[in-house]
Each structure stands twice: as structure tokens, then as C-alpha cells.
Amino acid sequence: MKNVLTIAGSDSSGGAGIQADLKTFAAHGVFGMSVITAITAQNTQGVFAVQDVTPEVIAKQIDAIFDDIEVAAVKIGMVSQIDTIKTIAAKLQEYGAKNVVVDPVMVSKSGYHLLNPAAEAALVQELLPLATIVTPNIPEAEVITQGKITTVEEMEAAARSIYALGPKHVLVKGGHLDGDSTDVFFDGEKYTYLKSRRIDTKNTHGTGCTLSAAIAAGLGRGLPVDQAVHAAKEYITIAIEHGLTIGKGVGPTHHFYTLYKKAGMISD
């Protein structure tokens, strides 16, 4: 089995962050490991508090893993602060981490700043050059490129200018545009479009985390980047289709629908 690491924040309600990533890894048959960057008090209705983990303890968690265990891929999610970002970047370089997926998490669906706005430039400068692939949603791509994105053509232009910042591949996610949910993938030469019809649901908590974790799982299992991205898009689409009405707000997606169905554990 391949070992895949998530470096991200904890979501107490289990729909996003570390918890979504580990469920996604389990559903993909890879062994999941975690470095927790921050603890959030969060549920389907909002984020109520955040405690950042110190850079020293983040560095120790990374050392504990890389000193002992082969890491096939790394996914980076919520990184909170400039010092957190610098610590992660230095450690990943020290250990020569491969197959690095950067999900540039900035603001939660409920509007909470999970990344200190003052740390946006550090995320771009320190983490994007280390990324095998970076997966911004539209608002994140707007911050990175400092421009407005309202069409697929503007997503293409954004993917190209984000590519110029150093990542080997870019996936601009279209979940925030109206109409079909088309993601734009750019490998430095050509664009590929990952289309899915828009699923009419409120249960989309953690979709971005899940997609990036699924890409990391695919890379860890040895898939080429484009195949890992396509497989991850199929996975997130099924997970959204069978999203769970848990809590009073934006519920989580279903990580194990296909597996449970095959095992005869669910009938619908």
C-alpha cells in the first residue's frame, strides 16, 4: 500500500480538512497520514474558532513522518499563517517531497478566513513552486491572479498565469460559476476540460478538500497527473451526488458510496 500525507487543518464536523482527506485516502486504498496545521471549531453552519498549531510542532510532525515512512504523495490544505507556510515549504524541500498537491485554501464556504490575508503572497511564493499541481477555486484564482473570473475563457487565462508562478500543472475549479461545473486543467501546453452537470444540492462542504486529496491519492498510486485529476473528478462527482444531509447547514459529501454499494451496505 502507498502512504499519502495531508498537511491541513482539522474540521471538527468531519466534512472538510484533515478528516475529509483521510476518508478520501481510505476510499482510494492508500494509507493516510496527517500533519495538523490548525484546529478549527466548525460545523455545517460555520467556523467558530481557530487555534493554529505552532510552526515548531508542525515541523516535528513532518519530521516524524519523513524520518520514518516513505511518502508517495502530499496534499497541502489550510496553512493559516506566514510562518506555517515557510515551515512547510522548508521541510518539504529538505525531504525532497514528491507528488505535491497544493489546495490554496483561503476562505471557507461560510466566509471565514482560514488563511490570514497577509499570508496570501507567502502561499503563492513559497508553496506554488513546489506543487506538482495546484487546485484553486474561482475566488482563490482571482486572488492569485488579481483579476476577475466569470467565464471558462477567463479560467483558462488564470490557469496560464498561475502556471507561470511555478506549479507543474494547474486545475482551476468551476464549482463557483453558474451552469455546468467545468474545471479547467492546464499542463503548460494544453487545456483539458473536466465537465460535470451541476448537482442540485446544498451538501458541498469539503468538496475542494476531497478533490485535492483524491488527486494526491491517485498520484501516490502512480497515476500520471491528468489521469489522477480525471479519476478525482469522477470521485468528487459521485461523492456530491450522494452528499449527506447531516447538520442544519451545508452537509458533507459521501466518501464511501461506491464501496458501500458494492459491499451491499446501502440499497439506494
Ligand SMILES: Nc1ncnc2c1ncn2[C@@H]1O[C@H](COP(=O)(O)OP(=O)(O)OP(=O)(O)O)[C@@H](O)[C@H]1O
Ligand atoms: N453542485 C455541484 N455539482 C457538481 N460538481 C460540483 C458542484 N459543486 C462543486 N463541484 C465540483 O467539486 C469540485 C470542488 O470545487 P469547488 O469549486 O466547490 O471547490 P472549493 O470551493 O475549493 O471547495 P471548498 O468549499 O471545500 O473549499 C470541483 O470539481 C467542482 O467542479
Ligand SMILES: Cc1ncc(CO)c(N)n1
Ligand atoms: C479545516 C478546513 N480546511 C479547509 C476547508 C475548506 O473550505 C474548511 N472548511 N476547513
